[in-house]
Amino acid sequence: MGANTRLFWVLAGFFLLADIAYTVWNVVAYPNPDATVPTSVFRSPVEWVGTIGLFLAAVLAILIAFYIGRTHRGQGGELPEDRVNANIDDGDAEQGFFSPWSWWPITLAAAAATVFLGVAVGLWLAIIGAAVGVVALVGWTYEYNRRYFGH
Numbered sequence: 185m186g187a188n189t190r191l192f193w194v195l196a197g198f199f200l201l202a203d204i205a206y207t208v209w210n211v212v213a214y215p216n217p218d219a220t221v222p223t224s225v226f227r228s229p230v231e232w233v234g235t236i237g238l239f240l241a242a243v244l245a246i247l248i249a250f251y252i253g254r255t256h257r258g259q260g261g262e263l264p265e266d267r268v269n270a271n272i273d274d275g276d277a278e279q280g281f282f283s284p285w286s287w288w289p290i291t292l293a294a295a296a297a298t299v300f301l302g303v304a305v306g307l308w309l310a311i312i313g314a315a316v317g318v319v320a321l322v323g324w325t326y327e328y329n330r331r332y333f334g335h
Contacts, residue, residue, distance in 0.1 A: 185252055185253075185255065185256035185259075185263055185265065185266060186256060186266045187265070187266065188252050189249050189252045189253040189256060192245050192246075192248045192249035192252065193245075193246075193249045195245040195249075196242050196245035196246045196249060199238055199239075199241045199242035199245055200239075200242045202238050203235060203238035203239050203242060206231075206234055206235060206238055207230055207235045210229060210230055210231045210234075210235075211229045211230060214229050214231075215229055263275070283327065283328075286324065286327060288320055288323045288324030288327060289324065291316070291319075291320040291323070291324075292317060292320040292321060292324060294316070295313050295314070295316040295317035295320050296313070296317060297313075298310070298312065298313030298316065298317075299313035299314055299317060300313075301313070
């Protein structure tokens, strides 16, 4: 996490520098706004969309760097990703339990595809897909309440 924190701080600095360079470049390249534009429209040599976009990218990088840094400090220890002598198995955490024989995820994916197809083709197909999706979601949630392959 320490490397990620440094990476995002570097990205924040890059975006801030790019924002300043972009704004200065626009002011230098286009010193006089278009004179044909009516006076009721705000005229400025600054191109605001790019300037604000780069500034917000810098703010986002600062937020991510701050969050990752605080999380790393709050853990109180060194993560395997930050150690040079760490093995791959050191960072291998439990990702969850997945049923290798379960057909419910495939059924749920087919139901979602049917709903999206129904949005394009006709509402009746989306309703059928939603009904199958509810059945698949309930089946997937409660498949272990009836033991393995219980009927």
